[in-house]
Structures are given as structure tokens and as C-alpha cells.
Amino acid sequence: MVLVKKFLICLAGLPASGKSTFSNTLKESIEKKYPIIKVKIVDPDILREQIMGETFQPEKEELVRKANLTAISNSLQNGYAVISDDLNYYASMRHDLKDIAQKYEVPFFIVHISTPLEICLKWNDKRSNPIPNKVIYEVKEKFDYFNKYKWDEPDAVYNLAEYVEIENAAENFLQYLEKSVELKKKQKDKSKETRTEDQSYHESLDKITREVVGKFLKQEIYQDKKGEILECRKKYLKQELDSQMKKQEIRDDFSSYLKKALDI
Numbered sequence: 032m033v034l035v036k037k038f039l040i041c042l043a044g045l046p047a048s049g050k051s052t053f054s055n056t057l058k059e060s061i062e063k064k065y066p067i068i069k070v071k072i073v074d075p076d077i078l079r080e081q082i083m084g085e086t087f088q089p090e091k092e093e094l095v096r097k098a099n100l101t102a103i104s105n106s107l108q109n110g111y112a113v114i115s116d117d118l119n120y121y122a123s124m125r126h127d128l129k130d131i132a133q134k135y136e137v138p139f140f141i142v143h144i145s146t147p148l149e150i151c152l153k154w155n156d157k158r159s160n161p162i163p164n165k166v167i168y169e170v171k172e173k174f175d176y177f178n179k180y181k182w183d184e185p186d187a188v189y190n191l192a193e194y195v196e197i198e199n200a201a202e203n204f205l206q207y208l209e210k211s212v213e214l215k216k217k218q219k220d221k222s223k224e225t226r227t228e229d230q231s232y233h234e235s236l237d238k239i240t241r242e243v244v245g246k247f248l249k250q251e252i253y254q255d256k257k258g259e260i261l262e263c264r265k266k267y268l269k270q271e272l273d274s275q276m277k278k279q280e281i282r283d284d285f286s287s288y289l290k291k292a293l294d295i
Contacts, residue, residue: 035137035138035212036067036068036110036112037107037110037111037112037113037135037137038112038113038132038137038138038139038140038208038212039103039107039112039113039115039128039131039132039135039137039138039139039140040054040057040112040113040114040115040140040142041115041117041119041125041128041129041139041140041141041142042054042114042115042116042117042119042142042144043117043118043119043120043125043141043142043143043144043185044118044119044143044144044145044146045118045120045144045146045148045151045167045170045171045174046118046151046155046162046166046167046170047151047152047154047155047158047161047162047167048144048145048146048150048151048154048191049144049146049154049191049197050116050117050118050144051074051116052191052197053142053144053189053191053197053200053201054072054114054116055072056197056198056200056201057070057114057201057204057205058070058072058114059201060198060201060202060205061112061205061208064205068112069110069111069112070111070112070113070114071106071111071112071113071114072113072114072116073099073102073103073106073113073114073115073116073117074116074117075095075096075098075099075116075117078095078098078099078102079095081098082094082095082098083095099115099117100127100128100131103115103128103131104131104134104135107131107135107137108135115128118170120170120173120174120175121173121175122175122179122180122183123175125141125183126182126183129182138211138212140186140187140208140211141177141183141184141185141186142185142186142187142188142189142204143177143185143187143188143189144189144191145188145189145190146189146190146191146192147190147192148167148168148171150192151167152164152167155167186207186211187203187204187207189203189204232275232276233272235278235281236268236271236272236276236281237268239278239281239282239285240264240267240268240281240285241264242282243282243285243286243289244260244261244264244289247260247289248260253293256293259292259293260289260293263288263289263292263293264285267285267288267289271284
């Protein structure tokens with residue numbers, strides 16, 4: 032199994048849940064197995080420090096958010112696979128990343144690092160620079176869990192407290208990636224094919240119904256019914272938008288529809 036070179040992984044979880052350790056381990060696993068793939072980890076904490084310095088300035092958080100999304104977009108444009116090492120605790124944050132993945136037509140994955148609150152608090156205490164515990168509680172309170180939208184269902188969930196070696200969790204997700212990237216590529220190709228077929232059918236439906244209307248209106252007996260004929264066409268287009276009829280079927284069916292509607 033060969034991975035595509037570019038994809039976007041959105042991590043979501045509480046502060047001190049092990050996201051950075053997981054992302055770094057996953058990056059190493061991917062690049063070791065697939066040297067052709069270069070993985071970029073985008074960490075908004077680094078961007079925040081660059082923008083704010085050592086003093087937190089809440090009025091600059093919007094700048095950090097924009098810089099984070101720009102860094103992810105630029106990394107994908109430059110050929111990297113990207114891991115968003117952020118809290119991503121709001122569904123809207125995850126949707127922003129989904130939009131970027133769609134824009135650049137790369138597979139998108141959500142990984143919920145579900146390490147429980149009490150473990151996060153313990154791990155935070157062991158950090159060389161722990162954050163205030165109240166921040167972890169606040170994120171826990173605000174966290175949008177994954178039960179509102181189908182697109183927001185996590186591809187994988189890892190409680191890192193259950194893993195003696197984080198490498199095992201990373202390897203498990205790499206195996207998932209290998210299977211899912213090919214599946215998502217097939218789904219994307221099928222979706223493109225369907226959109227092309229739909230576009231072709233819609234163009235035929237529009238063109239042929241216009242031609243039929245034109246032929247009717249060339250006959251003097253129908254000219255005083257122009258408004259009625261055009262209204263019939265609108266209804267017919269709406270009714271048959273997804274029917275996928277062949278060209279001659281459209282012509283015959285719409286002609287019959289008009290005659291019946293006009294009581295001919």
C-alpha cells in the first residue's frame with residue numbers, strides 16, 4: 032500500500048492530552064516508512080509565541096488563528112502532508128480545516144485524542160512549563176464533541192493513557208491511513224465521475240427542452256401560450272433534474288408533457 036503524498040490530519044483534544052507527542056511520533060513513522068512523503072506539523076502555540084512574544088495578548092488571537100490556517104494552506108501547497116497539532120475543540124475549527132482539505136483536494140482525517148481530564152491534569156503538572164489548570168477545565172467545558180455532524184465523526188480515537196508506548200497508537204493510525212487514503216481516493220474519483228455525468232445530463236436537459244419550446248413557439252397556434260409553455264418548462268426541469276434520461280427520451284417525454292399540460 033502506498034500513501035498519497037499530501038493529506039491533512041486534524042488532531043482534537045484537551046491541553047496536555049499528548050497531541051504533540053502523538054503528532055511527532057506519527058510524523059516519524061510516516062517519513063520512516065514513506066521517505067517520499069514530507070510531513071509538516073503546524074502548531075499554533077509556536078505561531079502564538081512568534082506573534083505575541085512571551086506575554087499572552089487575547090486581542091491577537093484572531094491573528095494567530097489566521098496565521099495557523101495560512102500555514103496549513105501553504106504547507107499543502109508546498110507539497111507537505113500536514114498534521115494540525117491544535118486543540119481544535121470547536122466544530123467550527125475542524126470545519127475550517129475540512130474546507131482547506133477540500134480546496135486543495137486532499138484526504139482529510141480527524142483524530143480525537145481522548146485522554147481523560149484527570150490524566151491531562153497530571154501530565155500537565157509534570158511539564159517543564161505547565162499551563163494553568165483552569166485553562167484545561169475551560170477547554171473541557173467548551174469542547175464540541177462529535178455528535179452533531181456526520182462529517183465531524185473522528186476517523187480514530189486514542190486515549191493515550193492506555194498506551195505504554197505512543198508508537199503503538201501512531202502505528203495503528205498509520206495502518207488506518209494506508210487503508211483509508213485509497214478508499215477516500217476511490218470515493219473522490221467516483222464523486223467526480225458522478226458530478227461529470229450530472230453536469231452532462233443537466234446541459235442536455237436544458238438544451239433539448241429549449242429546442243422543444245422553440246419548435247412549439249414557431250407554430251402560430253401556440254404563440255399566445257408562450258408564458259404557459261415557459262412555466263411548464265420550469266416545472267419539468269425541476270421535476271426531471273435527476274432522472275438521467277437519454278437525449279431522445281428527454282425530447283419525447285417533454286413534448287408529451289407539454290401537449291398534456293396544454294391539453295392538446
